[in-house]
Amino acid sequence: MPEGHTVHRSANQFNRAFRSRGVTVDSPQGRFAQSADLVSGAKLRLATAVGKQLFLNFDNGYTVRIHLGIYGKWRWYQLDEQDELPTVRGEIRARFYGLDGKGKMRLAELRGPTACEVLTQDEVQQVLKRLGSDPLNPDPDDQEYLRFESKVLKSSKSIGLLLMDQSVISGIGNVYRAELLFRAQLNPHQRGKDLLASQVRELWEDSVRLLEVGVKKGVMITRDEHLAKDPGKQHRNFVYKREGKPCRVCGNDISIELAAGRKLYWCTVCQR
Numbered sequence: 001m002p003e004g005h006t007v008h009r010s011a012n013q014f015n016r017a018f019r020s021r022g023v024t025v026d027s028p029q030g031r032f033a034q035s036a037d038l039v040s041g042a043k044l045r046l047a048t049a050v051g052k053q054l055f056l057n058f059d060n061g062y063t064v065r066i067h068l069g070i071y072g073k074w075r076w077y078q079l080d081e082q083d084e085l086p087t088v089r090g091e092i093r094a095r096f097y098g099l100d101g102k103g104k105m106r107l108a109e110l111r112g113p114t115a116c117e118v119l120t121q122d123e124v125q126q127v128l129k130r131l132g133s134d135p136l137n138p139d140p141d142d143q144e145y146l147r148f149e150s151k152v153l154k155s156s157k158s159i160g161l162l163l164m165d166q167s168v169i170s171g172i173g174n175v176y177r178a179e180l181l182f183r184a185q186l187n188p189h190q191r192g193k194d195l196l197a198s199q200v201r202e203l204w205e206d207s208v209r210l211l212e213v214g215v216k217k218g219v220m221i222t223r224d225e226h227l228a229k230d231p232g233k234q235h236r237n238f239v240y241k242r243e244g245k246p247c248r249v250c251g252n253d254i255s256i257e258l259a260a261g262r263k264l265y266w267c268t269v270c271q272r
């Protein structure tokens with residue numbers, strides 16, 4: 001399951017390719033065809049991301065909402081204008097294509113998403129209301145942070161579960177959950193309402209930092225000493241997938257347990 005940074009990278013990619021330009025939208029096997037007709041040929045006003053959901057906002061008032069889920073994937077192509085589109089292989093739910101600013105044909109193929117649908121502006125607002133604040137989106141007046149803070153401080157659920165709840169905070173998955181809690185030296189079982197506001201603030205600010213690194217690098221590096229250069233999968237993180245291995249700070253074995261069906265990695269010494 002991709003975490004929020006990958007969806008923001010997709011939004012950036014759509015903006016670079018198509019922002020303020022006409023986009024043809026179709027559905028080779030027809031499953032999304034009627035919806036595609038509603039937006040095909042319209043200009044992409046802006047692509048945005050909230051957590052794991054991508055919103056392609058077109059200038060005719062419609063928005064395509066995409067949630068990749070576990071199996072969804074994008075594939076991008078750059079073609080010359082006169083080239084034929086690649087042969088359709090397997091199930092492609094939707095294709096988005098058109099000329100970019102350099103006269104190249106750009107094509108994005110979408111396979112296997114959990115959701116791909118066209119929404120009106122009202123329907124977009126309904127979806128956004130249900131989603132928690134996304135640390136990657138601008139928050140000039142602090143309202144997004146305060147919305148997150150109040151949900152955490154009112155909850156008797158553990159902070160380990162709250163960080164994975166997309167209605168509390170958008171875009172955090174299993175890797176960032178484990179790493180944020182380790183970096184904050186927080187016990188994942190501590191209840192939201194037992195945290196201090198300053199601890200919630202620290203979690204939020206650290207999630208902004210880590211997700212921004214993810215957007216920039218395309219990989220989830222959570223150890224500050226490796227921010228300049230990707231050290232490879234084995235060395236990027238403190239606790240994620242390191243069960244039974246020595247903690248990088250205290251040497252104690254990293255623990256693993258199941259929490260709401262997902263694996264939770266943590267250090268029982270550093271995170272008391």
Ligand SMILES: [Zn+2]
Binds near residue numbers: 248251252267268
């Ligand atoms: Zn430790």
